[in-house]
Amino acid sequence: MTQTVLDDVFAEDITIPAADGFPLAATLFLPRGPARHAVLINSATAMPRKIYRGFASYLAEQGSAVLTYDYRGIGGSRTTGAGRAQPLKGFKASMADWANLDITAAVNWMRERYDAMPLRYVGHSFGGQALGLLANNTEVSRALFVAAQVGYWKLMTGWEGYRVYAMLNGVGVPLTHALGYAPGWAGIGEDLPKGVFLQWVKWLMSPRYLFDDASLQGLPNFANYKGDLRALCLTDDPWATRPAVELLCAGYPSITPEILSVTPADVGAQKIGHSGFFRREHRDTLWRGTADWLLEA
Template sequence: MAEAALDDVFADDVIVTAADRYPLGATLFLPRTGKRSHAVLINSATAVPRRVYRGFAGYLARRGCAVLTYDYRGTGDSRLKAVTGYNQPRSLVGFKASMADWAAKDVASAVQWMRERYGNMPLTYVGHSFGGQALGLLPNNKEISRALFIAAQAGYWKLMASPERYRVYAMLNFAGVPLTKLFGYMPGWAGLGMDLPKDAFLQWVSWVMKERYLFGDSTLDTRENFHNYKGPLRAICFTDDPWATRTAVELLCSGFTATRPDIVSISPKDIGVNKIGHMGFFRPEYRDTLWRGAAEWLQAE
């Protein structure tokens, strides 16, 4: 297990073994000193490696949290990490993993991993984009004390801002789908920046084309788990985010019928900047603004 110092935080690379024994590359962040008060699981957006969340994870650890970031199977270190005794796929051709698998196998296993190790603490959940969507699909989402969504939405393409909706439609259907069928996986150079397993990409495209996104997927039995989450839920969206528009965030939150989601819209001018967008929240310059408010809400319990 590799250890890297992050100022006053321990950042250790670990392996989270999913329920089907698949090894997930992960990093555990722990405060070097002081009492640990909360456990936090950070769940990635589609095609976003866990390293993007390193700064925010370290910030939460400095505030007394045990924080885990990880990569979904077939992505990041959960594709390339060399693990003794396991055959990790160098090529994604023939690699079986859907977005539903990411939720049911990977996210659910990460929840269980944190619950087993930090059972004496509240377990809180941060979901970025798909990471927020996944909460509703988890069979064990009752284990979560409170959940914070960052730009998490029901990603129907017509709910995206114009003209981005048309770019996304064209990229997915006229480039992504044909290339995925040709190569046997979605090559990152085609627009996403990271290779994706074929089934994950094609399932995502099918959701994006549905008016109710994943809620319109009749084959997705785990949709029923949305009704099981009863903890506090705050969903943050940004007025300049063309993907997670307020309407798209509201649609995702409507699935959580056993709680009353608090949807918070933030414009860049609210914090004195020009742009935040879909990814901006996790930039370190927001340590004293967006990060502080998010951390205070997560640790309110």
């Protein structure tokens, strides 16, 4: 385990078990004083937990116990006992597994250790999409979605959708079948297990994204979530456009999610995009406002 002190925050690298026992690499951020909230940060597709370290530290400074973690096959959850990256060819995983086995277990882990505190959920892109699939999403009292959307390619901005369609179907899928995994150098970020990538592509090609996947047993769980939900729509994000964010939020029939559109100019930035929210430059703007809402009593 690696322990680090970051200003007023204590960070420790740990391992938590997924629902099937698979070891997930994680980092727990704690304030120096007593914690008042528990926050789980859930990653986007092909993004390791280190991307969220700054925001996690910031939330811990505000008095929260915060957990970041890597889904199976990603980042630290891909390494072997010797610390080397495990080959992904033949690695069995899907996006449904990430939700049913990994995120579900992370929610349970936080709930068991911080049962006296309200549990808050931050979902970036896929991390937000997955909340509705969780059998235990009723444990979450408040959720913040950042660039979380129905990822149908035709809902993307301008030519971006056509670029994604061509890249995934013309390059990504053939490469994945040939190599046995999806290589990050093809333009998707981190390497992805074959099953994850192919299920993701299937959703991206479907008008209602994961809602069109009849094999997802967790779809009825969208109706079970009754907590607060705020979805941030970054207006210069070509993937999570306003219609795409609205379509995801419409999947929660028991609540009325709040959708906020934020332009770069609103926070004095030139661009934000799909992942820019988590850059430290937004500490006194985007981070402050969202933390105030997320951590309300």
